[in-house]
Amino acid sequence: MLVDDAIYLTQRLISMDSVNPPGNEGPVAGYIAELLKKCGFDVETIPYGENRLHLVAHKGNMADKPVVLSGHLDTVPTGGAAWKINPFSGEIKEGKIFGRGSSDMKGGVAAMIVAAVRATKENPGTGICLLFTAGEETGCQGAKHLVENYPIFGQVKGIIIGEPTANIPAIGHKGALYLNVRAKGKTAHSSMPHLGDNAIYKAAEAVLKLKNYVFHEMPDPLLGMPTINIGKFRGGINLNSVPDSAEFTIDARTTKETDHFKLLNDFKQMAGNGLAFETLVDLPAVASDEKNPFVQQVYSACGITAGEKGYPKSMPYLTDGAILQPAFNNAPTIILGPGQPEMAHKTDEFCFIDKIKKAVDIYTEIILKGEKLL
Numbered sequence: 066m067l068v069d070d071a072i073y074l075t076q077r078l079i080s081m082d083s084v085n086p087p088g089n090e091g092p093v094a095g096y097i098a099e100l101l102k103k104c105g106f107d108v109e110t111i112p113y114g115e116n117r118l119h120l121v122a123h124k125g126n127m128a129d130k131p132v133v134l135s136g137h138l139d140t141v142p143t144g145g146a147a148w149k150i151n152p153f154s155g156e157i158k159e160g161k162i163f164g165r166g167s168s169d170m171k172g173g174v175a176a177m178i179v180a181a182v183r184a185t186k187e188n189p190g191t192g193i194c195l196l197f198t199a200g201e202e203t204g205c206q207g208a209k210h211l212v213e214n215y216p217i218f219g220q221v222k223g224i225i226i227g228e229p230t231a232n233i234p235a236i237g238h239k240g241a242l243y244l245n246v247r248a249k250g251k252t253a254h255s256s257m258p259h260l261g262d263n264a265i266y267k268a269a270e271a272v273l274k275l276k277n278y279v280f281h282e283m284p285d286p287l288l289g290m291p292t293i294n295i296g297k298f299r300g301g302i303n304l305n306s307v308p309d310s311a312e313f314t315i316d317a318r319t320t321k322e323t324d325h326f327k328l329l330n331d332f333k334q335m336a337g338n339g340l341a342f343e344t345l346v347d348l349p350a351v352a353s354d355e356k357n358p359f360v361q362q363v364y365s366a367c368g369i370t371a372g373e374k375g376y377p378k379s380m381p382y383l384t385d386g387a388i389l390q391p392a393f394n395n396a397p398t399i400i401l402g403p404g405q406p407e408m409a410h411k412t413d414e415f416c417f418i419d420k421i422k423k424a425v426d427i428y429t430e431i432i433l434k435g436e437k438l439l
Contacts, residue, residue, distance in 0.1 A: 068100055071179040072162065077153030079164035080170040085139035090199035093138045094118035094153050097197065104182045111215050113199045117163055117210045122195040124185045130220050131192030132435040134181065134428060136174040136227040136384060137201030140166035146412045161415040171423065172416040173227030180428030192431050201385055204243060204346040206321060209427025217393040222435045223359035225431060226386045229404025232423055234363050237287045237398055240350035242325050244315040245343040245372035252309040262378055265300040267381030268311035271336035276317065278335060285320035285418040287352050287379050292318045318381060321350050348387035353397040358438050360397050366430040
């Protein structure tokens with residue numbers, strides 16, 4: 066049966082192009098919905114734009130704090146570089162499954178589906194909620210939409226976010242403040258630049274100032290120090306004109322110690338006057354208490370003993386956990402998936418087959434043992 070085979074299911078999900086933009090997660094969500102309905106799950110799909118859907122499925126005792134397994138259905142584009150393997154083939158060789166989304170994170174979604182079906186067959190009363198979102202890759206806007214438009218959120222035992230961690234649990238990740246900054250000038254012929262006002266110079270000077278921004282907060286014990294990156298810069302329309310506009314982006318990755326409001330004001334003051342700041346994404350960091358019983362139960366399922374060296378771990382990237390943790394009353398939230406973190410967004414992306422199979426076992430144990438937690 067298809068829902069017993071996480072590898073074949075991963076292949077099927079990879080074969081459905083859900084590159085974002087535009088997303089087109091609707092067919093993926095619809096396919097999963099039909100599988101889960103046949104297995105006795107209550108399933109709802111929530112519209113999110115044209116050909117785009119979120120999916121929420123649950124089964125068992127939902128009154129007794131279910132476990133939530135969450136993933137996203139969109140992927141990043143395949144990129145400009147040529148792939149050696151068709152990015153939507155799900156081709157298997159040398160113990161790996163290849164394709165866009167294999168690690169980030171259709172392998173994780175497939176493992177969650179198979180684990181949920183397996184666990185509820187073994188114990189029909191076990192409460193489980195599967196939550197698969199559209200629109201994660203461009204800044205978690207899909208999860209925000211879901212939280213604002215679907216009344217499913219309450220007390221849960223814990224949340225698993227299936228982003229790629231190579232099956233190593235992380236109990237937090239950094240937050241994000243994404244900004245677009247615009248500079249305005251006055252156009253003129255490039256042979257008479259004194260008659261214009263060069264917007265690129267304004268933007269470039271601001272970038273060089275922001276490059277040297279120093280974060281003053283203390284290191285976060287879990288997440289370390291914040292970071293800043295200027296990822297895009299654009300200005301001008303042709304070679305022989307003074308540009309009257311320019312813009313760049315700021316990507317600040319933050320910790321629980323970071324005040325986003327203060328950080329934005331610092332950036333504005335440092336960049337100087339005459340620049341317009343637009344906030345694209347403003348999401349908090351995620352952190353959970355390592356001593357929480359759900360966290361310890363996840364550690365156990367992953368074969369990690371209490372006090373083991375190298376733990377707790379956190380991730381530098383952003384996930385839907387930044388939206389879902391506060392929506393679920395700050396439930397313990399763990400990032401845990403079979404994908405390889407270093408393969409996310411890469412050309413010739415792959416996931417190890419053994420990691421997907423292991424993730425099924427881990428998720429199944431988390432669901433079944435989660436029932437015993439208060």
